[in-house]
Amino acid sequence: MTTEIRSTTWVNTNHPAPAQKPPVTEVGAIGWLRANLFSSIGNTILTLITAVALYFIVTGLVRWVLGAFWQPVWENRKLFAVGLYPIAQMWQPAAALLMVSALFGLSAGRWGSIMRNLGVGLAALLLLFAVIPIGVQAQLVMAAGLGLLLIGYVAGARVPIASRWLALAWVVSMPITFILLAGGVNLPGLGIRWQFAPFVEVNLWGGLMLTMLLAVVGIALSFPIGVLLALGRRSKLPIIKWFCIGYIELIRGVPLITLLFMGMTMLPLFLPSGWGNPSLLVRAMTAITLFSAAYLAENVRGGLQAIPKGQYEAADALGLSAFDSLRFIILPQALTKVIPAIVGQFIGLFKDTSLASLVGLLELVAVGKAVIQQPEWLGTPGGIAREVYVFIAVVFFVFSYGMSFASRKLESKLGFGKRQ
């Protein structure tokens, strides 16, 4: 039925017309190929060049991986995992791992979404290392971790645990991890000394465990500090505002490595006397946290600026206090908007922990350097640096990509139905 173009009055007697399917222009694999890869002469040439380049890269890589000398990495797996941590006390990091696995399981079951994605990732890793013959005891720990994660998941899904208790458990899990790894609490400045096992000095902690500790502590502490700095920067009180601006700009103007060295040499100058000499680990964590907080503050500020004035006004008009308005209205929206930026920054922080190797911490990269220097491999033709660094790169990639993947999932979940 077409419209009568010339007539002044016309009634569409066919209304409402039934909806029809869109026309099919491309069918099947060949249609897709033609549309996406060979749509023009230029495109065809690009496709062919890319295909040839990919062929050489992939075959070269596969040939190298199959022929490479992986024995040093394999034999030093304990060093890569926990550094010089004493073998006799390995049950302590194992206990920490089990605790975290159980918490991940509970959270995945209780909260779903991003926790479920992270939980699945952790479960896959635990399963992998439970199967690979890395050592019977370690495999049993991994299997136990997997079991706890699954039990936690079922329990979390069935039992309605209050969210705040679970969140509290996460917060408490951090100091517990430290106490577990250290074998007790030793704070001479506060006169506290308690132990359940021989103390393990932090200079013996290392490997992936140390990398994880640096990253998790950095993320967990810099997040609240960064949010406070962002809010402070928008404060109406000049002292707070200028302090926050000064802090943010000062830190952002300095490379992380200088902050790390400053932490090594200058931190005691800022501490009250009697606090003694903080360990290398604490110094590095302080530097990383302060560094990350400044960048986080700028990301959060971007989110805060994207909130329309009407949201503040609606909260005010309802009589919400300034604190409640921030807590329930402004921050949830502002933080959601900047998830990609924040996660990107956390991935950066995770990778930046490798700089701690330069100030004497035995994290993943430092372990790699040590392994390369081991005398038994010195005779290897071509050395073993390639294998070791590729291995470290893969470890960093797995965790970074995991974070990035989880954040994309979170974005799409939080973005649903929120357009206005």
Add this chain to the structure above:
Amino acid sequence: MAGHAEDTDIIIVRNVNKWYGDFHALKNVSLTVKRKEVVVIIGPSGSGKSTFIRTINRLEEHQSGEIIVDGIPLTHDVRNIEAIRMETGMVFQQFNLFPHLTVLQNITLAPIHVRKMKKKDAEERAMQLLERVGIPEQAHKYPGQLSGGQQQRVAIARALAMQPKIMLFDEPTSALDPEMIREVLEVMEELAESGMTMVVVTHEMGFAKGVADRIVFMDGGEIVEIGTPEHFFTNPQHDRTKLFLQQILK
């Protein structure tokens, strides 16, 4: 202590002035609103209508003059401001619903955290209010999934959930598609019939004619004329009022 006049007058505005920089936005504005009265404010854009209504709950600060809402003087004291905001609901032109919360959460947030109601009671009341504005089936959707008219009705329910004594409407239908204006006006008419004190800034002359007890005409930051709808639409006095009505009713 409060005299008889204070009892019946729920909003008292005396000689209020407001400037944005050098721009004199409100010039010696005075108005008294009685309990259960519906006052409609009309006037050309830029006349100060919205600014005026927003000074009543301190979304805008006035620089001189006096505002008393239900016996509470509007001062710099945060406690007074929050007390007044608890008594006055506000509906905005752009709805200003919270996009990250469901309809039900939008409505129950303030009752739970400001009025300290139990969650279950607040939700029960929210459902009654959604019933009243005609969209109980939308309770678990997000604002972005609703039409403009539905969003504005949620916004009205959200304001009513705080059990305010006064409702302020700042051009509630101006951002709506024509076919959705009616559904919002019907809710407002029902609210007026139920005895709510209302101050409404609007361009809807039908609403002003049918529902208002008094109409206030503002121009250039001043109140030019106040009168009943009958007075306004049959016998306006000021030349500026006559011109405005001519243009708008043509």
